[in-house]
Amino acid sequence: MPDNTVSAPITRDDAYFRLRQEVEEFYYDEAAMLDERRFDEWLDCLHDDILYFMPMRFNVKFGQHAERENTTADEGMSWFNEDKWTLRKRVEQILTGVHYAEEPLSRVSHLITNIQVKEASPSAADATEIKTSCRFFVYQNRVEHETYNYVGRRYDTLSRENGQFQVIRREIILEQNILLAKALTTFF
Template identity: 45%
Template sequence: MPHGDVLLRELEGVYYREADLLDDREFEQWLEMLDDDLVYWMPLVRNVSSRESGEFSQQGTDMSWFDEDKVTLGKRIAQLKTGMHWSEEPVSRVTRMISNIRIVDERDEGREVTVRSKFILYQNRQDDEVNMFVGKRRDTWRRRPAGSWGLVRRDIILDQNVLLAKSLSVFF
């Protein structure tokens, strides 16, 4: 098997482990997968004509759904653990489906890679509150000295311009 295929299989395992950790609400273990210099970004999506540009808000100048780092994600996790987070009491049942995992760039002899993937995230709360998020991610992963992978950047693109969910209490 060529080196690229071995790397892809290894990263697919990272993505499936990450999805399991989040679905199982093992947020502290998920946080350990994030590098300290993480950028976690989800722009707003605008409806624009085919002749226009600017479909996505720009980081640093425009509004976004998320513009976070490891510290703020850790604070969100701490808040969820208090049991007093109104949008997660009772907790949601969540399933993530990750697919189309593809390495699109490899740097520093494979120690840093950019990966594209697609996701479907199903969330159910209470008896009848259902949310479905569908989109794409562009991630940068860095191999750590011990051999594991750390997430350095995640760009999340939702395939909807109006958020129909009452809150964004899930992680992508």
């Protein structure tokens, strides 16, 4: 499973900007699938070997952030640490029509912004593996008065085969300590 660490800064040449635009389009398509509740279609955006990970985050002493601020994928509990099987189960659950935390369905909008390509290999011009970072603002309105605002960062590794992107690793950094929502029923 690839991690999301970046080895060297990428050169921002024409190939970079072209690739970034392609990535942006992919992200907007993906957001539209989720917001328009085309969940099955969204699953196709995810690589079969995906790691979908949202750590829990701690208040730690200055200087310990790199080491201790977030839970890791390798051990212990996080908010999400799942593979494609589990994500498919989440979609199946919504489609049962009796998943009461999403029945009736919430109204959700994904705003994806600050998109940058951090690494492209073998090169921006013919990349098959791309590391990106972006910000998200996910707005959820539920039933009548329930509203949740999820703001954070996303660090992805995308694979590209025959011009098609898929997410193979997604790390979702929600900017919260104690979770301020009653349930994380939306995808990020």
